[in-house]
Amino acid sequence: MSLFQFWRRKPTATVARDRLQILLAHERSSFGSSDLVARLQEEIIAVIRRHMEIDPDKVQIKLDRGNHVSTLEIDIEVPLSERAKVA
Amino acid sequence: MSLFQFWRRKPTATVARDRLQILLAHERSSFGSSDLVARLQEEIIAVIRRHMEIDPDKVQIKLDRGNHVSTLEIDIEVPLSERAKVA
Known part of the structure; x- marks a missing residue:
């Protein structure tokens, strides 16, 4: 089962x-305190904002900093009114 | 098992x-041909290039356009010499 198949099987709230x-x-080959993922967060959200209005209430961000792996999950609900921009 | 636990279990080539x-x-609630994920690809790579040199040979990109879900996977090996910028 690929990663994306696993992802698709998750139930959708809306x-x-x-x-x-x-x-x-961000997986580091040695221990370190790199905060790359945290720094990319704002810039990636800015990229998405160029394509659609984002309601802050509809954005969930989860950041997990580990010694070897830091992970960031951004989950955005896109209003249907934004479909014209997205499509 | 969370998505990220699943991810971490993948073997690392290097x-x-x-x-x-x-x-x-990008999961759409109705059928459509939105190419949002494809359009975000270049901009997100540009964001990452601001933080590190990316060797094109060390970047793998996989784009899958579906009727309801389009997915993009970008996998980048970061040279150790870039650690100073990243850390």
Whole structure:
């Protein structure tokens, strides 16, 4: 089972809206305190804002800093009114 | 098992380099031909280039356009010489 097949099997909370998910993982070969993923967070959200209005209430961000792997998950509900821009 | 636990269990081809993985999924509530994920690809890579030199040979990009879900996977090996910028 590929990673994306696993992803698709997750239940969707809302079926009336589009959804954009972004996952980042920075895996370091040695211990370190790199905060690359945290720094990319704001810039990637800015990129998405160029394409659609994002309601802050519809964005979930989860950042997990580990010694070897830092992960960032961004989950955005896209209002249907934004479909014209997205399509 | 969370998505990220699943991710971490994937074997790493190279242990001497850092690795940055980015996964995007655009899930549409109705059929459509939105190419949002494809359009975000270049801009997100440009964001990462601001933080590190990317060797084109060390970047793997996989784009899958579906009727309901489009997914993009970007996998980047980060040269150890770039650690100073990243850390």
